[in-house]
Amino acid sequence: MTTLYQVHGSVALISLSNPPVNGLGYVTRLSLTDHLQKANSDATVKSIVITGAGKAFSGGADIREFGSPKALQEPNLLSVILMVENSSKPVVAAIHTVCMGGGLELALGCHYRIAAPGCIVALPEVKLGLLPGAGGTQRLPRALGVEPALNMIVSGEPVKSELLAQIPGQKLFDKMASSPESLVQEALAFAQSIADTRPLPLVRNLPCKHSYRDAYFQFARNMVKGMSKNFPAPLKCVDAVEAATKRIFDDGLRFERELFINLMWTPESRALRHIFMAERAASKIPDVPQDAPKREIKAIAMIGAGTMGGGISMNFLNAGIPVRMLEMKQEALDRGLATIRKNYEAQVKKGKLKQDKYEQRMSLLSTTLNYDDLKDADMVIEAVFEEMGAKETVFRELDRVMKPGAILASNTSTLDLNKIAGFTKRPQDVIGTHFFSPANVMKLLEVVRGARTGKDVLATVMALGKKIRKTAVVSGVCDGFIGNRMIERYIQQAGFLLDEGATPQQVDKALEKFGMAMGPFRMGDLAGNDIGWAIRKRRAQETPDMKYSRTADKLCELGRYGQKTGAGWYDYQAGRRDAIPSELVGKMIEDHRKELGITPRKISDEEIVQRLVYALVNEGAHILEDGIASKSGDIDMVYITGYGFPIYRGGPMHYAGEQGLFNVVQAMNRFAQNPRDDQAFWQPAPLLAKLAAEGKSFS
Numbered sequence: 001m002t003t004l005y006q007v008h009g010s011v012a013l014i015s016l017s018n019p020p021v022n023g024l025g026y027v028t029r030l031s032l033t034d035h036l037q038k039a040n041s042d043a044t045v046k047s048i049v050i051t052g053a054g055k056a057f058s059g060g061a062d063i064r065e066f067g068s069p070k071a072l073q074e075p076n077l078l079s080v081i082l083m084v085e086n087s088s089k090p091v092v093a094a095i096h097t098v099c100m101g102g103g104l105e106l107a108l109g110c111h112y113r114i115a116a117p118g119c120i121v122a123l124p125e126v127k128l129g130l131l132p133g134a135g136g137t138q139r140l141p142r143a144l145g146v147e148p149a150l151n152m153i154v155s156g157e158p159v160k161s162e163l164l165a166q167i168p169g170q171k172l173f174d175k176m177a178s179s180p181e182s183l184v185q186e187a188l189a190f191a192q193s194i195a196d197t198r199p200l201p202l203v204r205n206l207p208c209k210h211s212y213r214d215a216y217f218q219f220a221r222n223m224v225k226g227m228s229k230n231f232p233a234p235l236k237c238v239d240a241v242e243a244a245t246k247r248i249f250d251d252g253l254r255f256e257r258e259l260f261i262n263l264m265w266t267p268e269s270r271a272l273r274h275i276f277m278a279e280r281a282a283s284k285i286p287d288v289p290q291d292a293p294k295r296e297i298k299a300i301a302m303i304g305a306g307t308m309g310g311g312i313s314m315n316f317l318n319a320g321i322p323v324r325m326l327e328m329k330q331e332a333l334d335r336g337l338a339t340i341r342k343n344y345e346a347q348v349k350k351g352k353l354k355q356d357k358y359e360q361r362m363s364l365l366s367t368t369l370n371y372d373d374l375k376d377a378d379m380v381i382e383a384v385f386e387e388m389g390a391k392e393t394v395f396r397e398l399d400r401v402m403k404p405g406a407i408l409a410s411n412t413s414t415l416d417l418n419k420i421a422g423f424t425k426r427p428q429d430v431i432g433t434h435f436f437s438p439a440n441v442m443k444l445l446e447v448v449r450g451a452r453t454g455k456d457v458l459a460t461v462m463a464l465g466k467k468i469r470k471t472a473v474v475s476g477v478c479d480g481f482i483g484n485r486m487i488e489r490y491i492q493q494a495g496f497l498l499d500e501g502a503t504p505q506q507v508d509k510a511l512e513k514f515g516m517a518m519g520p521f522r523m524g525d526l527a528g529n530d531i532g533w534a535i536r537k538r539r540a541q542e543t544p545d546m547k548y549s550r551t552a553d554k555l556c557e558l559g560r561y562g563q564k565t566g567a568g569w570y571d572y573q574a575g576r577r578d579a580i581p582s583e584l585v586g587k588m589i590e591d592h593r594k595e596l597g598i599t600p601r602k603i604s605d606e607e608i609v610q611r612l613v614y615a616l617v618n619e620g621a622h623i624l625e626d627g628i629a630s631k632s633g634d635i636d637m638v639y640i641t642g643y644g645f646p647i648y649r650g651g652p653m654h655y656a657g658e659q660g661l662f663n664v665v666q667a668m669n670r671f672a673q674n675p676r677d678d679q680a681f682w683q684p685a686p687l688l689a690k691l692a693a694e695g696k697s698f699s
């Protein structure tokens with residue numbers, strides 16, 4: 001049973017018991033209704049308390065059921081709430097710790113609510129592209145007032161119970177318990193005290209009014225519209241709450257249901273739900289159990305205080321973990337330290353960080369020029385120059401000085417981690433931690449699992465990733481890992497498009513309209529075009545068959561590396577980041593076309609987006625086949641959190657599924673006919689071809 005039943009005197013206590021958060025899936029709903037019936041038919045029971053066992057009252061619906069018939073299977077949540085409302089004996093919700101979504105809707109259906117302080121209360125459905133679909137939009141405005149309820153529903157953000165209890169005239173909580181520990185006892189006593197009260201109070205019977213309703217909802221729509229571009233759910237939340245002020249309760253409930261079901265079928269909600277699940281699944285590694293033993297990481301050593309070393313260190317300082325940075329020269333240490341200081345000071349200035357917190361973080365940071373000073377660290381992260389020789393020097397030193405059991409991590413973005421591990425006598429302790437720049441800001445952390453990386457090391461680093469608030473995704477060892485291996489194909493396509501007739505501006509605009517945070521050429525200017533140049537030079541030797549447009553090389557030959565040199569695909573004014581179309585680059589592209597004998601053609605935005613995004617998808621499919629990523633959701637997480645892929649499209653692999661893999665393959669076959677393109681690349685990856693033929697998607 002996923003609910004527990006006890007009788008205390010004349011009060012039945014029903015405890016939701018479905019760890020970890022007492023989700024209201026089908027089995028729990030069934031169990032809850034059974035116990036409600038039992039309490040109602042027991043003559044010795046006069047009143048009922050519903051609470052949650054363990055670490056939550058309830059986290060809400062089971063989102064794995066969304067979009068499947070299970071969610072609607074009777075008793076669905078609406079029927080359960082109706083049954084609670086219709087109970088002939090008073091039902092008291094005893095709320096603590098977490099009361100979210102369907103959990104709050106269930107509580108709102110109870111006759112009384114008593115809450116423990118410190119409870120997180122929210123209707124977060126909007127974050128999944130939905131709205132509360134079991135009466136939340138109709139009952140919360142009645143219980144809390146229209147404005148605070150709409151704020152909660154549109155933002156999906158949690159509010160502490162004691163703050164809600166302070167809202168004048170609120171009817172959400174009839175009583176606050178004095179502590180979480182005494183909640184159940186107080187609820188039982190309260191339930192006994194109101195056992196004979198009739199008629200039973202119902203939230204649905206409360207008035208729902210706003211003194212200048214039409215103006216208020218107009219304001220709300222204007223505000224929400226501006227903030228929710230590409231997301232349909234927030235405006236529907238406004239419609240639903242407005243309905244609560246205009247319609248009789250049951251009518252409002254029907255309207256809410258209709259909106260909920262329509263939203264459930266939107267691609268945006270499917271994408272958001274996919275990402276929600278993928279984020280949780282990313283930490284699950286097929287052959288490493290969740291409870292695998294982990295090593296304790298209490299102190300970090302950082303090799304290199306450059307761009308990445310500094311940013312990476314900040315993550316640990318922010319999490320209260322001491323860091324010792326090592327460099328070869330004092331000047332480099334001073335420079336690194338000054339950059340960290342400057343970053344924190346900017347946060348203090350903006351009011352994002354308190355002065356004492358800043359000082360506390362800086363006090364956790366120390367520096368050294370001597371490897372022997374690192375021997376007590378539990379983990380060391382190397383972020384020196386991207387050269388195998390430099391990595392070898394560092395890892396041989398680390399092998400010499402680090403204590404047994406210390407984790408040795410490399411931030412390399414392109415080098416072979418297995419080779420790096422081979423510089424030590426402890427390859428089981430070596431792992432890749434590929435942070436993204438700026439490392440103190442970007443959410444993504446690719447955790448690179450070497451051929452001999454220990455499972456406990458992997459489990460430790462994944463847990464550490466969570467601690468420093470990164471989205472950690474496991475990647476196998478290959479050139480570029482998941483993210484950069486795919487982006488190379490995307491950039492390759494962008495280059496061909498210039499040869500064929502597009503401009504950098506047109507390509508960037510098309511991708512930005514699709515939702516990418518930045519088009520490929522603006523991205524190149526930001527990251528530095530010289531990085532790709534170096535990779536192409538290496539490729540020319542390693543994989544000479546791979547086709548490239550020569551435009552990017554020509555750009556670099558002009559010294560136009562991007563923002564850092566004041567010029568790249570675009571021109572930049574000193575101290576500004578606005579990308580200004582460059583006549584010189586336009587001419588360079590035209591001349592290059594003439595050299596190739598190409599008559600430029602008009603290329604549609606649709607073709608631009610398809611070629612770039614499907615290039616990601618096909619390489620992603622190869623990555624899955626090669627076992628570099630263990631699931632397509634991991635690839636989507638990489639692109640959402642590290643490459644500015646629009647979250648409402650769910651990542652490239654999910655997006656391909658939405659388009660239909662059959663259609664993706666058809667388009668690829670068309671691109672393969674283009675003599676200017678890399679025809680070999682457009683051969684669909686076997687996995688993609690197979691799934692397309694079977695009418696399946698990657699997930």
Ligand code: NAD
Nearest residue numbers: 304305306307308327328332383384385386411412413437
């Ligand atoms: P950087 O040039 O800014 O910094 C490297 C630092 O390492 C310098 O301060 C240098 O003095 C120091 N260093 C070099 N050899 C050393 C040694 N033997 N011992 C101690 N210190 C030494 O480089 P970066 O951009 O911070 O890149 C560092 C690593 O991170 C590289 O492997 C790079 O591929 C990777 N990476 C960089 C980015 C990025 O966007 N910059 C992103 C992901 C990964």
